[in-house]
Amino acid sequence: MKEPIRNSRRKPMKVFGGHTCLRKDKGFGANVVMAIVxxxxxxxxxxxxxxxxxxxxxxxxxxxxxxxQQIHRVGDKKVLAEPxxxxxxxxxxxxxxxxxxxxxxxxxxxxxxxKELNSSLSNLDLIHPGEEILIPLKIVxxxxxxxxxxxxxxxxxxxVELKGMxxxxxxxxxxxxxxxxxxxxxxxxxxxxxxxxxxxxxxLNPNIxxxxxIYPGQKIRLPIYSPQVVRKAIKKQPPKRMAMxxxxxxxxxxxxxxxxxxxxxxxxxxxxxxxxxxxxxxxGQIDLKASSFPLITFLSGQRVVLDAYDKLPEKVSRLIEQTxxxxxxxxxxxxxxxxxxxxxxxxxxxxxxxxxxGEALDVGGPIPVSVSGSxxxxxxxxxxxxxxxxxVVVLRSNNGAEQIADPLKxxxxxxxxxxxxxxxxxxxxxxxxxxxxxxxxxxxxxxLVKTVFRLTRHxxxxxxxxxxxxxxxxxxxxxxxxxxxxxxxxxxxIIDLSGFENDILxxxxxxxxxxxxxxxxxxPEELIADTLAFLGVPFDRGLHSLTAGTGESPLQVQIKLQGxxxxxxxRNTIFATPISxxxxxxxxxxxxxxxxxxxxxx
Numbered sequence: 001m002k003e004p005i006r007n008s009r010r011k012p013m014k015v016f017g018g019h020t021c022l023r024k025d026k027g028f029g030a031n032v033v034m035a036i037v038x039x040x041x042x043x044x045x046x047x048x049x050x051x052x053x054x055x056x057x058x059x060x061x062x063x064x065x066x067x068x069q070q071i072h073r074v075g076d077k078k079v080l081a082e083p084x085x086x087x088x089x090x091x092x093x094x095x096x097x098x099x100x101x102x103x104x105x106x107x108x109x110x111x112x113x114x115k116e117l118n119s120s121l122s123n124l125d126l127i128h129p130g131e132e133i134l135i136p137l138k139i140v141x142x143x144x145x146x147x148x149x150x151x152x153x154x155x156x157x158x159x160v161e162l163k164g165m166x167x168x169x170x171x172x173x174x175x176x177x178x179x180x181x182x183x184x185x186x187x188x189x190x191x192x193x194x195x196x197x198x199x200x201x202x203x204l205n206p207n208i209x210x211x212x213x214i215y216p217g218q219k220i221r222l223p224i225y226s227p228q229v230v231r232k233a234i235k236k237q238p239p240k241r242m243a244m245x246x247x248x249x250x251x252x253x254x255x256x257x258x259x260x261x262x263x264x265x266x267x268x269x270x271x272x273x274x275x276x277x278x279x280x281x282x283x284g285q286i287d288l289k290a291s292s293f294p295l296i297t298f299l300s301g302q303r304v305v306l307d308a309y310d311k312l313p314e315k316v317s318r319l320i321e322q323t324x325x326x327x328x329x330x331x332x333x334x335x336x337x338x339x340x341x342x343x344x345x346x347x348x349x350x351x352x353x354x355x356x357x358g359e360a361l362d363v364g365g366p367i368p369v370s371v372s373g374s375x376x377x378x379x380x381x382x383x384x385x386x387x388x389x390x391x392v393v394v395l396r397s398n399n400g401a402e403q404i405a406d407p408l409k410x411x412x413x414x415x416x417x418x419x420x421x422x423x424x425x426x427x428x429x430x431x432x433x434x435x436x437x438x439x440x441x442x443x444x445x446x447x448l449v450k451t452v453f454r455l456t457r458h459x460x461x462x463x464x465x466x467x468x469x470x471x472x473x474x475x476x477x478x479x480x481x482x483x484x485x486x487x488x489x490x491x492x493x494i495i496d497l498s499g500f501e502n503d504i505l506x507x508x509x510x511x512x513x514x515x516x517x518x519x520x521x522x523x524p525e526e527l528i529a530d531t532l533a534f535l536g537v538p539f540d541r542g543l544h545s546l547t548a549g550t551g552e553s554p555l556q557v558q559i560k561l562q563g564x565x566x567x568x569x570x571r572n573t574i575f576a577t578p579i580s581x582x583x584x585x586x587x588x589x590x591x592x593x594x595x596x597x598x599x600x601x602x
Contacts (some may be wrong), residue, residue, distance in 0.1 A: 069275055074116050080138040081117055088129045094393045099135060112189065113139055123183060133224045166224040167204070171344045176217045186225040197225065235570070252292070252308035253332035257339060258422065259306070260294070262342065265420045266377065267387040268349075269297040278307070281323050286316065299379050299387065300350030308333040326350075339374070339395060346375055353378035357554045363390065365415055367579065368560040388418040394555045396421055402553045407433055407587035412557070414582060419555065434590040436583070438580070439574065440596040445518055445527060446497055449484060451597075457569040460486040466494075468511060480504060487516045489536055524599035528564050528576050539566035544575075546592060559585070568595070 059552040072079045084095060092114075101110060115121060117134040127133065171179060178201070182188060188197055202211065204221040214220070253259075263270045272294040278286040288295075288305065293312070296304040303326055307317075310331045317329040328348040332341060346354055355361055355376040362368040373392040380389045396402045402421050409419055439455070441448045453460050464485040469478035484495035491514045499519035500508070508515050516534040518527060525541065532539040541564045549556040563577030575589060586596055 071279075072117060072134070074113055074139075077139050077141055078111065078277065078285065079113055079117065079140075080135045081134040081136045083132050084135045086127050086129055086131045086133065090127070090129075092124050092127060095135065099137070101135075101137070106206075108192075109139060110136060122369075123179060131406035138279050138285075140279070168222045168224055170220050170222050172214050172218040172220060176214065176216070178211060178214065181220075182222065182225075185222070188225050188237045192225075197223070216289075237330040242389070249309050249311070249334050253306075253310075253330070253334075253336070255336075255338045256306075256308055259341065259345075260337055261344075262393070262420065262422055263296055266391045266393070266423075267418070268299065269377070271295045271297070278320055278324065278327070280319065286320060296345065298349045298351075299384075301326055302348060302350035303327050304345055304348050305329045306345075310334065328446055342375070342393070342395075345376060349377070351377050352381050360558075361390065363415060363417055364576070367581075367585070369412070369415065369417070370556075370558040370560075371412070371417060371419075372554065372556045374554050383416060388413065389416040390418070392417065392419045392555070394419065394421045394553075396423055397552070401548075402555045404548065404555065404557070405588060405591055406431065406583045407591060408548050408557060411532070411582060411588060414584060421555070436586045436590045437595055438586070439576075439595055441524065441576070441597055441599060443600060445521070445602075446483070448524060448527055449495055449497075449518065449531050452528060452535070453484075453486070455574060456532075456535055456537050458486055458535055460484050466492075466505065468513075478507075480508065488534065493534070495531075495534075522602045523565055524602070525562075525576065525578050526557050528599070532564070532566055537566055539564055541565075546589070547590075559588075563599075 068410070070083070086095075089376055090196075096110070111124070113136045114134075115124065119138060120134065121127070132598050137311040170185075172181075178198070179193075182193065182197065182201075193389055200223050201220075202208075204223065208214070208218075208220070208292065210465065233379060238325075252379055260270050260272065272290045274290050276288040276290060276293065277373055278288065280286065294308065296306065296307045298304070305312075305320065305327065307329060310333055312329060312331065317331075320327050320329060330341070330344055330348065353376075354360075355372070355378075357374050359376065360370045361370040361376045361378070371390075371392050373394040375393040377391045377393065378389070379391060383389055394402050404419050404421065412419060439451065441451045450460070452458075456562070462484055464482045466480050466482055468480055469475060479499075480500075482494040483497040486493050486495075491512055493514040494508065496517045497519055500515070500517070505515060505517070514534070516530065518530070521527060529539060529541045537546075543560050543562050544565060546559045546561065547557065561575070561577055561579055561581075563575055563579065566574050566576075568574055572595050573593055574597055576599055578599045578601065581589070581596065581598070589596055
């Protein structure tokens with residue numbers, strides 16, 4: 001690595017903004033350069049007129065930050081600010097210029113606000129790489145109003161105009177800068193320092209052509225600062241406030257509480273306390289009182305402002321929506337029904353899919369499920385860590401036919417589907433879930449078949465030796481061993497689990513034996529179906545649809561399960577299925593009158 005160049009006659013000096021420069025001057029030996037670029041540039045800026053001040057809509061509404069920046073209260077102003085991490089070589093002037101702030105509004109207010117937001121910044125000249133500072137992007141007065149007349153003008157006498165001003169001659173020392181010297185000697189507010197005071201220093205020292213460069217030994221005339229500033233307000237009539245709200249309704253929408261309950265049940269955010277603060281890109285703000293303008297924040301990031309009294313002018317609504325595309329305004333008209341209002345809100349929620357009444361949604365998963373309701377809200381196409389991916393909203397009719405059993409409701413929630421029925425039932429005491437009486441089929445084919453025999457009450461014997469040819473006196477006897485032997489349809493029946501030879505099978509059938517061969521087969525569902533058919537017991541094998549909901553109700557749930565359905569000797573409906581059923585679905589089947597036989601996988 002190269003050695004740094006050493007030169008006793010050239011020394012880097014700190015300047016405004018953190019840059020350094022070198023200058024050769026034989027008269028002083030060591031070279032010192034101070035940068036106060038901002039102060040010189042600001043010296044040419046006149047104070048803004050009242051018409052240039054930030055404007056604001058102040059409507060009786062609330063505080064909402066639908067943006068990434070932070071909102072701070074600084075004195076009598078609200079400030080939209082964002083953090084900025086200082087990079088190598090950056091200075092305040094550069095940062096403000098890059099963010100487009102130098103050409104907007106009152107720079108003295110900007111700089112004083114910057115100072116108030118960053119109390120650790122004792123000197124705006126000095127910022128360091130890695131330091132995090134808050135940059136004010138928008139500054140608006142809290143009580144700002146659009147008025148029909150301008151604000152009262154003020155007659156202001158600055159320090160330049162004060163008679164009997166005292167001056168002080170100061171000799172520049174090594175390491176000095178204008179800002180450093182002034183801040184050390186006088187407690188000057190930043191708003192005065194960067195405007196009036198530095199303008200005066202420039203006028204008092206016309207021989208200093210470049211305030212970026214001052215040198216040790218140089219004489220500078222400094223006015224001794226006095227905080228006295230004469231301000232005389234011109235007395236005028238109080239400004240007339242422009243009418244911002246239209247006539248609207250005297251009372252909020254009758255459905256406001258219903259909407260809140262429904263929105264929270266769906267899993268979205270509802271805010272109706274405090275204030276929403278909506279900054280405007282062109283400057284100013286809209287303040288909305290939350291109790292009059294509740295705010296709904298949806299999973300998608302969309303936000304809906306509800307105009308509960310229907311008083312917000314369309315101009316203001318459009319202004320909000322044009323400034324922030326993720327904001328929409330819904331006016332709650334007096335004659336609007338709950339169904340109409342919800343329909344409008346849901347369409348603005350930014351959901352991937354919304355299905356209306358009469359439309360069914362097929363929910364993916366190992367168990368096919370179809371649901372329908374007044375609305376089906378697909379909040380996300382992917383599973384969510386928190387909340388429900390799909391919400392079925394059902395508005396209850398006058399006859400109250402819309403019901404859902406707790407086991408089915410729990411099953412749907414376990415697969416990410418929530419059912420919201422409104423109004424909810426007044427009787428919230430849940431019914432105890434039914435007892436699930438499962439039938440254990442055993443661990444092999446023999447036990448499975450024997451279970452079917454017991455359910456249908458067919459008497460049988462095991463491992464029976466059957467003489468099919470010859471007798472005790474005969475020299476030749478043919479005996480066949482039957483794994484399971486029983487009477488079937490008036491004939492002798494044999495369940496073959498071992499595997500008869502083809503000749504034996506032919507011989508048995510010739511002698512009117514009914515034979516069912518199950519040897520080597522391992523599909524439990526197929527084994528049960530064939531056994532039932534052999535016994536002559538009616539059954540239904542395939543994909544079975546189980547429904548919940550009446551024909552009059554928009555709420556319909558259909559679940560499809562593969563299996564075999566048959567009746568036992570006591571006319572109980574048996575559902576033998578290879579599907580692994582969750583407890584909630586077993587309880588739902590039990591409520592529907594099924595006895596469940598879970599089939600093993602061999």
